[in-house]
Amino acid sequence: NANKIKRTPDAKKSISLPVSRVRLIMKSSPDVSSINQDALFLTTKATELFVQHLALSSFNNGSGKDSNTLEYSDLAKTTEENETFHFLTDILPKKILARDYLKTLEQMQEEEEEADL
Amino acid sequence: MASSSGNDDDLTIPRAAINKMIKETLPNVRVANDARELVVNCCTEFIHLISSEANEICNKSDKKTISPEHVINALESLGFASYITEVKDVLQECKTVALKRRKASSRLENLGIPEEELLRQQQELFAKRTAVTSLKAPVRLAAASLFTPRNPRPAPNEQGNHVNDS
Numbered sequence: 001n002a003n004k005i006k007r008t009p010d011a012k013k014s015i016s017l018p019v020s021r022v023r024l025i026m027k028s029s030p031d032v033s034s035i036n037q038d039a040l041f042l043t044t045k046a047t048e049l050f051v052q053h054l055a056l057s058s059f060n061n062g063s064g065k066d067s068n069t070l071e072y073s074d075l076a077k078t079t080e081e082n083e084t085f086h087f088l089t090d091i092l093p094k095k096i097l098a099r100d101y102l103k104t105l106e107q108m109q110e111e112e113e114e115a116d117l
Numbered sequence: 118m119a120s121s122s123g124n125d126d127d128l129t130i131p132r133a134a135i136n137k138m139i140k141e142t143l144p145n146v147r148v149a150n151d152a153r154e155l156v157v158n159c160c161t162e163f164i165h166l167i168s169s170e171a172n173e174i175c176n177k178s179d180k181k182t183i184s185p186e187h188v189i190n191a192l193e194s195l196g197f198a199s200y201i202t203e204v205k206d207v208l209q210e211c212k213t214v215a216l217k218r219r220k221a222s223s224r225l226e227n228l229g230i231p232e233e234e235l236l237r238q239q240q241e242l243f244a245k246r247t248a249v250t251s252l253k254a255p256v257r258l259a260a261a262s263l264f265t266p267r268n269p270r271p272a273p274n275e276q277g278n279h280v281n282d283s
Contacts, residue, residue: 018134025164026165032183090162
């Protein structure tokens with residue numbers, strides 16, 4: 001299965017993300033035509049570093065640190081505070097709205113129940 | 118939510134790969150499920166970001182294929198310069214390994230060419246052996262040991278030549 005994490009003998013001991021999948025994602029970008037194989041390796045490695053960076057940054061700057069948990073809100077917070085992560089803003093707000101909305105709903109329900117008593 | 122429509126936009130890095138990376142980066146830390154899902158999607162966003170930027174740089178350079186140089190410049194201009202050193206190391210390693218593979222395969226090719234030569238030589242050897250069997254045994258055996266065919270065969274028997282059965 002080409003999409004499983006490959007530990008192929010030719011090299012990528014230092015790469016754990018599936019290069020083939022990265023390539024597919026790159027090619028689905030508008031206008032991107034051909035990608036040199038080495039450029040693909042670079043992008044894959046950069047993506048790995050990004051995951052580590054995002055996870056560490058979110059955990060260290062977030063409130064989840066006290067409870068030893070990485071929460072969604074930690075990620076949202078680090079995205080807001082860190083300029084390099086601003087490109088992620090687009091994929092965040094909807095979820096935040098939903099969470100907030102659900103919380104608001106819950107609160108409203110609790111208030112209604114209390115009012116009924 | 119994951120879609121089964123097979124749409125290009127739903128391409129993501131496999132969840133398991135991300136989970137593994139997060140675990141290695143934050144060992145013993147609990148990670149909320151929606152946080153994991155978000156990281157998966159952030160990866161896709163990141164890849165698109167780098168691709169687009171590298172592609173633009175590539176277009177400006179009049180080259181048709183996105184090169185490692187384009188990717189590195191993209192990382193730099195997008196604020197990910199801190200990744201560059203480590204990313205370059207991987208490139209170096211890949212080149213080293215690729216070089217080793219090329220050397221290894223060319224060695225194999227070098228064996229292949231003399232193979233035809235060896236075959237020719239083998240034919241010659243057996244022709245010579247025929248001549249040698251007329252000599253007395255000890256001399257014949259000594260002579261035979263001078264010719265080492267590719268497929269070692271037992272010494273010729275007393276009755277006559279070894280028939281080449283290939």
